[in-house]
Amino acid sequence: MSLLNIDKLRKRFGETVAVEDVSFNVNPGEFYGLLGPNGAGKTTTISLVCGLLKPDEGSIGVDGTDFWSNPKESHRLMGLVPQDLALYEELTGRENLEFWGKVAGLSRNDAKERATELLESLTLSDRGNDAISKYSGGMKRRINLGCALMHRPKLLLLDEPTVGIDPQARMNILDFIRGLANDGTGILYTTHYLEEAESLCDRIGIIDHGKILAEGTLADLRNQIGHDQLSLCWKESSRALIGLNGLAFKSRFA
Ligand SMILES: Nc1ncnc2c1ncn2[C@@H]1O[C@H](COP(=O)(O)OP(=O)(O)O)[C@@H](O)[C@H]1O
Numbered sequence: 142m143s144l145l146n147i148d149k150l151r152k153r154f155g156e157t158v159a160v161e162d163v164s165f166n167v168n169p170g171e172f173y174g175l176l177g178p179n180g181a182g183k184t185t186t187i188s189l190v191c192g193l194l195k196p197d198e199g200s201i202g203v204d205g206t207d208f209w210s211n212p213k214e215s216h217r218l219m220g221l222v223p224q225d226l227a228l229y230e231e232l233t234g235r236e237n238l239e240f241w242g243k244v245a246g247l248s249r250n251d252a253k254e255r256a257t258e259l260l261e262s263l264t265l266s267d268r269g270n271d272a273i274s275k276y277s278g279g280m281k282r283r284i285n286l287g288c289a290l291m292h293r294p295k296l297l298l299l300d301e302p303t304v305g306i307d308p309q310a311r312m313n314i315l316d317f318i319r320g321l322a323n324d325g326t327g328i329l330y331t332t333h334y335l336e337e338a339e340s341l342c343d344r345i346g347i348i349d350h351g352k353i354l355a356e357g358t359l360a361d362l363r364n365q366i367g368h369d370q371l372s373l374c375w376k377e378s379s380r381a382l383i384g385l386n387g388l389a390f391k392s393r394f395a
């Protein structure tokens with residue numbers, strides 16, 4: 142059984158259809174990438190999955206239960222790493238972790254222990270008592286990730302978690318997330334970086350204009366689209382025509 146089961150999700154904002162008939166699954170231990178340019182519908186999809194938005198149509202199953210039949214239990218199973226940092230700048234790294242741990246229902250002692258553990262695994266032990274305002278961009282991203290992991294979620298949702306940080310910091314974060322998947326956490330990861338999706342994901346869904354255009358392992362996608370063409374679409378940073386299974390569809394990859 143899939144950990145996350147999305148079926149024919151649809152969401153519109155006025156005239157804009159942000160998400161249209163989106164369906165996919167994420168299994169335990171699987172690293173699933175949602176790859177698409179700005180405005181493709183990635184954040185809207187993530188917001189629907191974690192209940193920040195309600196779908197117009199379609200369903201979201203979390204560990205076999207419909208999300209909206211038990212939102213509280215669904216939330217307990219998932220952790221969200223939002224695209225924009227959700228940290229208190231004036232609090233320390235440790236205080237931010239403990240705060241989000243308590244929001245997720247941990248006792249004071251459990252939050253403390255878990256924060257110590259995460260500061261260590263995120264290699265931030267020596268900076269845990271510094272205010273977030275003194276952190277580098279990469280360190281803030283690591284704490285932002287840690288906050289989502291306090292309650293040990295089975296499913297981790299990451300919305301472009303490496304935007305705006307240097308390559309070394311990015312590598313550290315990506316290695317860490319890969320490790321979580323190897324330990325059994327299901328990962329839903331959005332990105333507009335083709336290289337990230339290629340190097341990390343077990344399966345990739347390519348999304349644009351709110352629709353999944355193609356889905357599969359990297360090998361599947363290469364067979365369907367052709368690797369050179371896939372890369373070209375990203376490099377061109379303009380509208381590109383992709384032929385897939387005899388179908389031609391227009392897409393823009395920036
Ligand atoms: N709250 C909103 N109100 C109106 N339009 C929105 C809102 N959120 C997103 N959109 C629109 O929905 C589309 C998908 O946006 P989004 O999911 O944020 O894309 P991505 O995360 O892939 O960049 C875009 O056209 C965006 O302008």
Ligand SMILES: [Mg+2]
Nearest residue numbers: 183184185224
């Ligand atoms: Mg987004």
